[in-house]
Amino acid sequence: MLSHHPTTLHNLLPYDGTVLYYGRIMAKKIADYYFNQLLANIEWKNDEAKMFGKHYITKRKVAWYGLEPFEYTYSKITKSALPYTQELIEISELIYRLTNTTYNACLLNLYHNGSESMAWHSDAEKMLKKNGAIASISLGAERKFSFKHKETKEVKSILLEHGSLLIMQDETQSHWLHRLPPTTKIETERINLTFRTIIKEKSS
Ligand SMILES: O=C(O)CCC(=O)C(=O)O
Numbered sequence: 202m203l204s205h206h207p208t209t210l211h212n213l214l215p216y217d218g219t220v221l222y223y224g225r226i227m228a229k230k231i232a233d234y235y236f237n238q239l240l241a242n243i244e245w246k247n248d249e250a251k252m253f254g255k256h257y258i259t260k261r262k263v264a265w266y267g268l269e270p271f272e273y274t275y276s277k278i279t280k281s282a283l284p285y286t287q288e289l290i291e292i293s294e295l296i297y298r299l300t301n302t303t304y305n306a307c308l309l310n311l312y313h314n315g316s317e318s319m320a321w322h323s324d325a326e327k328m329l330k331k332n333g334a335i336a337s338i339s340l341g342a343e344r345k346f347s348f349k350h351k352e353t354k355e356v357k358s359i360l361l362e363h364g365s366l367l368i369m370q371d372e373t374q375s376h377w378l379h380r381l382p383p384t385t386k387i388e389t390e391r392i393n394l395t396f397r398t399i400i401k402e403k404s405s
């Protein structure tokens with residue numbers, strides 16, 4: 202079920218990148234189903250980070266899955282991807298049907314409530330395909346999501362609905378930061394899936 206025809210999608214960003222919000226791409230019942238399945242079946246771990254020689258553990262939980270056991274380094278911690286679960290296979294097929302784009306890995310985040318957030322960053326790690334698209338699926342609590350231009354500091358925000366799809370593509374990661382701001386208004390969980398394309402390192 203596609204709520205918006207692709208030709209009616211408009212770019213949320215005024216320049217230097219493309220962010221397309223597809224809105225809710227599945228019925229509420231289906232979104233509820235995936236939320237519950239992912240909550241139960243994903244190997245959620247507390248995110249760890251090393252900064253200035255200190256070791257931090259976040260309340261937010263994360264998981265890393267892929268079509269191959271890709272190693273992914275974020276917050277200076279390297280993890281090997283687990284094989285896609287049935288739900289990840291189905292959701293990636295749904296994204297393919299809507300956008301005609303494929304991905305080979307998925308980073309998952311579990312925010313227990315509005316106090317858990319993600320700080321300003323861009324997803325431009327070396328192992329990610331340069332200017333490759335990132336497909337973001339949101340399930341559970343509706344949260345605000347913001348973009349900030351690295352030079353002009355212009356901010357654009359959007360509400361990410363239950364069962365929705367957002368695509369970040371083109372130069373977005375080079376010119377814009379994004380974040381999931383904390384909020385005191387949300388007391389329930391949100392799951393986010395970002396499908397990405399990992400490039401294999403050339404063997405020398
Ligand atoms: O939770 C979100 O919507 C965004 C997560 C994100 O930006 C990331 O995992 O890189």
Ligand SMILES: [Fe+2]
Pocket residue numbers: 322323324379
């Ligand atoms: Fe991100």
